[in-house]
Amino acid sequence: MEQVIIENEKEDLMVVQELKKHFPIKNGVFGKTTGEVKAVDGVSFTVKKGETFSIVGESGCGKSTVGMSLLRLTEPTSGKIIFNEENMLDKNRNELRDLRKNIQIIFQDTYSSLNPKHTIKKIISEPLVINRKMTNEEMETRVLELLDLVGLGPHHLYRYPHEFSGGQRQRIGIARALALNPQLIVCDEPVSALDVSIQSQILNLLEELQKKFNLTYIFISHDLSVVEHISDRVAVMYLGRIVEMGSREEVFQNPQHPYTKALMSSVPIADPKLKDKKQRIILTGDVPSPKNPPKGCHFHTRCPFKTEKCAEIYPEYKEIKGDHKAACHII
Amino acid sequence: MMERTIIKEVEDLNVIKKNSKRKSAEWAAFRGNKIGMIALWVLIIVSIMAIAAPLVAPYDPNTQDVINRMKSSSSEHWLGTDIYGRDVLSRIIYGARTSMLVGVISVALSSVIGFAIGMIAGYKGGKLDDILMRVLESIQTIPLLLLGLMVLVAAGSNIYTLILVITVGLLPSCARIARGSTLDVKEKEFVKAAISMGSGTIRILISHILPNVLSSFLVISALHMTSAIMVEASLSFLGLGIQPPTATWGNMIMDGFPHVATKPALAIYPGLALIIVSISFNLVGDALRDALDPHISKKRK
Ligand SMILES: Nc1ncnc2c1ncn2[C@@H]1O[C@H](COP(=O)(O)OP(=O)(O)O)[C@@H](O)[C@H]1O
Numbered sequence: 001m002e003q004v005i006i007e008n009e010k011e012d013l014m015v016v017q018e019l020k021k022h023f024p025i026k027n028g029v030f031g032k033t034t035g036e037v038k039a040v041d042g043v044s045f046t047v048k049k050g051e052t053f054s055i056v057g058e059s060g061c062g063k064s065t066v067g068m069s070l071l072r073l074t075e076p077t078s079g080k081i082i083f084n085e086e087n088m089l090d091k092n093r094n095e096l097r098d099l100r101k102n103i104q105i106i107f108q109d110t111y112s113s114l115n116p117k118h119t120i121k122k123i124i125s126e127p128l129v130i131n132r133k134m135t136n137e138e139m140e141t142r143v144l145e146l147l148d149l150v151g152l153g154p155h156h157l158y159r160y161p162h163e164f165s166g167g168q169r170q171r172i173g174i175a176r177a178l179a180l181n182p183q184l185i186v187c188d189e190p191v192s193a194l195d196v197s198i199q200s201q202i203l204n205l206l207e208e209l210q211k212k213f214n215l216t217y218i219f220i221s222h223d224l225s226v227v228e229h230i231s232d233r234v235a236v237m238y239l240g241r242i243v244e245m246g247s248r249e250e251v252f253q254n255p256q257h258p259y260t261k262a263l264m265s266s267v268p269i270a271d272p273k274l275k276d277k278k279q280r281i282i283l284t285g286d287v288p289s290p291k292n293p294p295k296g297c298h299f300h301t302r303c304p305f306k307t308e309k310c311a312e313i314y315p316e317y318k319e320i321k322g323d324h325k326a327a328c329h330i331i
Numbered sequence: 332m333m334e335r336t337i338i339k340e341v342e343d344l345n346v347i348k349k350n351s352k353r354k355s356a357e358w359a360a361f362r363g364n365k366i367g368m369i370a371l372w373v374l375i376i377v378s379i380m381a382i383a384a385p386l387v388a389p390y391d392p393n394t395q396d397v398i399n400r401m402k403s404s405s406s407e408h409w410l411g412t413d414i415y416g417r418d419v420l421s422r423i424i425y426g427a428r429t430s431m432l433v434g435v436i437s438v439a440l441s442s443v444i445g446f447a448i449g450m451i452a453g454y455k456g457g458k459l460d461d462i463l464m465r466v467l468e469s470i471q472t473i474p475l476l477l478l479g480l481m482v483l484v485a486a487g488s489n490i491y492t493l494i495l496v497i498t499v500g501l502l503p504s505c506a507r508i509a510r511g512s513t514l515d516v517k518e519k520e521f522v523k524a525a526i527s528m529g530s531g532t533i534r535i536l537i538s539h540i541l542p543n544v545l546s547s548f549l550v551i552s553a554l555h556m557t558s559a560i561m562v563e564a565s566l567s568f569l570g571l572g573i574q575p576p577t578a579t580w581g582n583m584i585m586d587g588f589p590h591v592a593t594k595p596a597l598a599i600y601p602g603l604a605l606i607i608v609s610i611s612f613n614l615v616g617d618a619l620r621d622a623l624d625p626h627i628s629k630k631r632k
């Protein structure tokens with residue numbers, strides 16, 4: 001009971017309301033818009049200070065597009081992104097620049113996230129050069145401090161990204177993201193490209209840094225075991241929408257939406273108690289294209305429990321317990 | 332999934348070992364290309380001769396010696412003399428000067444301006460991109476030689492108009508290449524990261540895009556040297572380039588042309604010089620491309 005109260009006392013850091021991102025499909029020759037990819041189609045969630053909020057779902061469901069939209073690295077079609085009580089989408093370029101420093105991002109592809117032509121020193125000092133009036137010595141001290149925070153030694157300063165392993169490159173990306181003391185870090189599949197043993201090192205590093213600097217993470221992943229390890233709260237996405245959302249315990253131990261259940265049954269679960277309780281749902285068919293999402297509930301084309309209603313009306317969220325909710329007609 | 336990631340990590344380690352000195356690896360790749368190296372040496376020698384022409388050339392290129400006109404090769408005149416008795420070898424050496432000068436200046440101008448335009452168009456996108464690219468496309472539909480003919484006839488032929496024409500003619504393809512590379516680089520996540528740190532457009536163009544398109548810059552510049560030198564020679568041959576008596580390879584071919592039946596050497600020697608230098612630039616360009624930018628070579632194939 002006490003814990004619930006503490007949970008509620010946590011302040012909201014980011015509130016996302018009805019976020020949509022539709023990419024126009026351009027017809028080659030004349031550049032005429034012939035349709036839209038509804039990559040993100042009305043996503044709402046709240047992220048509290050100091051927590052790890054995970055977005056999980058199959059590849060192509062719009063997770064990265066949500067992540068990019070949160071920093072306005074891609075311009076959302078509509079919706080609200082309220083960060084520290086200010087709507088990011090109302091801001092002009094200069095205001096946005098100041099606001100955005102509090103939000104940083106780390107990526108899955110550690111090759112493409114570091115400029116191959118820059119040394120590590122240049123990469124990590126870039127945010128400092130852009131934003132702070134620092135002397136060269138102060139800057140070097142800060143870069144070494146950041147390298148140390150992510151577990152890399154000073155002898156790496158003048159090396160290039162290709163001289164590092166994937167795990168080390170991800171550490172460099174994390175150091176760069178930390179340079180401006182952000183409040184929120186969007187982690188877009190930060191460990192998906194890494195070897196399993198290195199995955200846990202990076203996850204531990206992220207957790208350690210979170211404690212040290214009271215960071216908030218929005219953690220994007222398609223890997224449920226990683227999400228179970230790191231999250232406080234979890235949102236499950238399917239074809240541009242969140243189908244289920246709640247605390248990690250609730251979503252993992254008491255999944256309600258058939259899609260969440262299906263995802264859960266596709267991963268091996270270590271806990272034998274859970275194993276028995278688990279309902280196995282095997283998905284059939286392919287994920288429909290976001291160019292032409294099915295009418296009604298997006299999941300109905302693959303859902304073993306679908307009813308007539310499912311093909312007609314998109315289900316509202318139903319509250320399950322606390323802030324655990326799911327969008328499905330049959331629950 | 333696991334297997335794949337492990338393999339990737341192993342690959343990573345290999346990459347680390349292999350690439351620990353990548354700068355020299357690229358140079359090694361270039362050096363490994365024998366033909367490219369030979370071509371490079373040819374160009375180095377030709378450039379040195381061009382720069383040091385007054386020291387290297389055995390005679391003044393314009394001194395006429397009517398008594399000794401149209402002589403064949405001899406120990407005094409290695410490549411013989413032309414219709415005015417001028418030393419052909421000396422004129423070829425001085426001609427290299429003109430060709431290289433016109434080539435280097437117009438290629439440098441067109442590459443720098445073209446890359447600036449292409450990078451801005453590619454990075455900014457939208458209307459600006461559309462307009463810039465349409466304009467350049469319309470220039471490109473006119474063959475370079477025809478463009479040269481029109482402008483030089485209209486504006487009079489001197490070295491400045493010649494350089495201007497070649498520069499304008501080469502601009503569009505530079506801009507297109509730069510735009511294409513920029514479109515690739517701009518999608519890279521390090522650019523997104525830079526934006527999120529507060530980088531402005533200029534900073535991103537200079538600090539992030541430029542270093543990553545520099546290899547295409549070198550490749551295109553080398554390949555364009557061929558076009559520039561050929562066009563300069565063609566226009567001079569047509570009497571629209573650099574005016575006689577200045578020695579250029581085009582002028583020399585034109586001077587020798589009426590005597591092709593009786594004294595083909597007069598047109599053949601400057602022609603050979605032109606072909607050797609053009610092919611060398613092309614080969615160096617290809618070798619550079621293979622060494623620096625496997626990406627482009629894939630696209631072209
Ligand atoms: N720039 C873009 N233009 C058009 N479609 C895009 C673009 N970026 C992403 N998409 C589409 O949006 C959908 C969601 O993509 P993404 O957010 O990358 O998914 P995820 O990260 O979950 O794998 C995909 O169908 C993808 O093809």
Ligand SMILES: [Mg+2]
Nearest residue numbers: 063064065189
């Ligand atoms: Mg993604």
